Amino acid sequence: MKNAIADFAAAARGMPVSHVWRGHGSALFVELGNLTPRTRRDGSPGEPQGEMGLMIGWSWRIEEERSILCGSWSDEDLWAPSFAKLLGQNVDKLTTFARLPEVMISLSGDLHISSFMTSEGDPAWALFDMRGPAPITLCCRSGQITEE
Template sequence: MGGFADLAGSVIIDRMTDWIEHFREAACGMPVSHVWRGHGSALFIELGALTPTTRRDGSSGNPMGEIGLMIEWSWRIEDARSIACGSWSDEVLWQPSFNRLFGREVIDLTTFGRLPEIMLSLSGDLYVASFMTAEGDPEWSLFDRRGPVPIAVGCRSGAITNEA
């Protein structure tokens, strides 16, 4: 990965494709281990080994994967020939579509569009894509929790940026 150090000595990635390549290399071959709905229509997809979480009130939370994808809103799940459901679909369609993702292997992770949207390609001809339809930036984030310091990236002002 190309980069340079900022004044604090942190490595800054100098091209947004380097961040996506980092996540592509990490995610490819990992299974979808958990899929869950956050607030509103937020979609979380957890990849690889899961780590249990605890909420502030002491109850169990959703487990976190080694790699995670969050699409806050405007997302869709596609199969080979159609859109299975999306953030604007009837919510009764969501859980069956989430269940179809479980256990599928990541084939690719890429961006598309002038303002980077995210596409997760899974085995069995299933795809998850962000697809923002409102003003602002595409609302997605990727998380790499494998190291001692988690990495989080997303799209801000048309570029992929470190959110840490």
């Protein structure tokens, strides 16, 4: 699956962060590239979806050059201004790290978004590629990167 991460990283390089939003609980969604509007089942507007994206279910952090701006356990008042700093930044690098694969996106402006699971089970992240005829999702299952 290293090739899948390398392919995803190559495709994401240079894409701008177009939208950042909070899902259920502390779930973080980072949408990259052109946005497509979405509609919820009840007909109300949903969050727009990027060409590619990252979801971290929980245990995430956003870093600057020398400090952590905020994380999933931070005061929620810090989230919106930190999310705003990400908008318009371009993807410089996407990598996995650690024995049980965590994910990090490094952005222009020396900003970084990383997963960092602190509970039992697998790291709770997924990468999405919506550009083709069928969506591609990469995630960590049983300690391995898998494609769903």
